[in-house]
Amino acid sequence: MTSKLGVCVKNLGPSQLAYQVISQGNEFVGSVGGDFVAFFDEPHRPCIQPSFASMQVMEGWGYEAPIVATTFNTAEKLLRFPACTKRLFYVNDLEWLRSSRGYEQLRAVYGSPRLTLIARSADHKQVLEQLWNRPVAAVMDRFDIPALLKLAAV
Numbered sequence: 001m002t003s004k005l006g007v008c009v010k011n012l013g014p015s016q017l018a019y020q021v022i023s024q025g026n027e028f029v030g031s032v033g034g035d036f037v038a039f040f041d042e043p044h045r046p047c048i049q050p051s052f053a054s055m056q057v058m059e060g061w062g063y064e065a066p067i068v069a070t071t072f073n074t075a076e077k078l079l080r081f082p083a084c085t086k087r088l089f090y091v092n093d094l095e096w097l098r099s100s101r102g103y104e105q106l107r108a109v110y111g112s113p114r115l116t117l118i119a120r121s122a123d124h125k126q127v128l129e130q131l132w133n134r135p136v137a138a139v140m141d142r143f144d145i146p147a148l149l150k151l152a153a154v
Contacts, residue, residue, distance in 0.1 A: 003032055003033070003034035003035065003149070004034065004035040004036075004065035004066075005028075005034065005035070005036055005037075005065060005066055005067075005068065005145060005148060005149060005152070006036075006037045006038075006039060006060055006063050006065055006066070006067040006068070006084070007021055007025075007036075007037075007038050007039065007067065007068045007069075007070065007143075008038075008039045008040075008041070008057050008060060008067060008068065008069045008070060008071075008074035008075075008077065008078055009021055009038060009039070009040055009041070009070050009071070009074065010040070010041050010042060010070070010071050010073070010074070011040050011041065011042040011043070011044040012038060012040055012044055012045075012046040012047065012050065012054060013042075013044030013045060013046070013047060014047040015047070017070060017092050017143060018046070018047050019047050019048065020142050020143040021038060021070075021143050022038070022046060022047065022048050022049075022050045023048065024143055024144065024145045025038060025050060025051070025052045025145070026048075026050060026051045026052070027145075028052075028145045029051050029052050030051060034145075035065070036052040036053075036145070037052060037053045037054070037055070037060075037063065038050065038052065038053070038054040038055075039054070039055060039056065039057040039058075039059060039060040039063075039067075039074075040054060040055075040056065040057060041057050041071070041073055041074060043056075057074060057077055058077070060077075060078070060081055060084070061080075061081050061082070061083065062083050063081070063083055063084055064083045064084070064085065065084065065085055066084065066085055066086035066087075066088060066148070066149070066152035067081065067084040067086075067087060067088070068088040068089070068090050068118075068148055069087070069088070069089045069090070069115070070089075070090050070092050070143075071092075071093075071095065072095045072096070072099070072101075072106070072109060075087075075089045075109050075115060076108075076109050078115070079109065079112060079114060079115065085152075086116070086152040087114055087115050087116065088115070088116045088118060088137075088148060088151060088152060089109075089110075089115045089116065089117050089118065090118045090120070090140065090143065090148070091117060091118065091119055091120060091124060091128060092120050092143075093120075094124065094127065096110075107132070110128070110131075110132040110134070111132050111133070111134060113134075116137045116151060117132075117134055117135070117136045117137060118136065118137055118138050118139075118140055118148075118151065119136045119138070119139050119140070120139070120140065120141060121139060121141060122139055124136075124139075125139050137151055138151055
């Protein structure tokens with residue numbers, strides 16, 4: 001199993017997801033000695049101090065490892081990254097409910113067979129599978145690097 005993982009987030013500023021990503025990333029690089037990189041869409045002061053690299057999302061273009069997207073925008077960008085070995089989409093939020101994007105644009109991402117979908121809850125899983133007619137690989141109530149690495153190895 002690889003000990004290298006990237007994650008694409010909106011930002012690392014104060015939010016539940018950013019806190020989980022940074023906490024898990026710090027633990028991953030500290031205890032396992034893994035390689036973890038956070039790619040962000042918007043620069044913000046991190047909510048807690050990361051012990052790993054963080055950089056603009058487009059730097060992920062050449063990252064040769066599995067990458068996890070956490071928003072629609074980052075998943076859309078991840079689909080264009082040629083070097084990543086596995087593309088996962090941790091659907092932390094049902095963003096399309098508040099989106100002005102058209103169905104075809106949403107379908108191009110949520111329906112892409114190049115992305116492995118991961119739901120935040122059983123209810124999210126059911127909605128994702130029914131709406132986008134795609135299987136959800138796992139339910140993860142919080143960002144979990146060891147579980148994500150197992151999914152990336154499949």
